[in-house]
Amino acid sequence: MHAATTEKDIEFLSAMLEYPSIRNLINVVSPHNHRTVLEQALLRAANGGRNIVHPIIKKFVRQGGASLDAYPAESCHAWQSPLFHVLIEGGFCTARHLLRLGCDPDGKPTFTPKNQNWLTPLHHSNRHEGAGRQKDPDWMMGRAVSYAFKRRSARVLKVIKALVRSGASLMIKATDSDSTPLKNAISHGTQFLALPRRVAAYKLLRLLLKNVEVGRSPRQRGKRRSYA
16 A cells, blocks of 8 residues: 555546545555554645645545544554644645645644644644744845745745634644643734734734635535635
């Protein structure tokens, strides 16, 4: 099954998944690399192979019954949700793909060890956007930012938009700081005194609130969403 994460022949994979004995292995952690097949596929997608791997991930979930809940204790990413895991790996497009497949936008595990902190994908994305701006010297000095910075920031904002439209909570608290995504967005601008920095914080907050309303609208819930 792990070899199937590099298989381009979707019809062959579909035929394999017709067998119950194969489907029973879909959520089993491999003793060799300590990952499930979905976990392995998400890593490949996040590292540049998404055009090939996204259809495979869809097959794993829709036909094979791959779980989108938190990884089991035996996994090398134990207690992380697939959504959170792929965001840490920088797979922003793959994160939106998982949301289209119906994963929990908050990614809350059923159990978290006492010594392990937990935060939602929205917490992580909000903090990522703030940290990225703080670390960029051109942005902090008011100069034109690099193309790479603009591109990465745009991808993060698309993920934030998709998360909120999918129902991610703005009020759920992270265990490491007892803060909510909404509080993160508000405090995102407190360390920036110059006007352009405050405008950036305002835009992030506006993005959150605007897409909460879109996600709640009956028209939006009744049709297939696009996070392109």
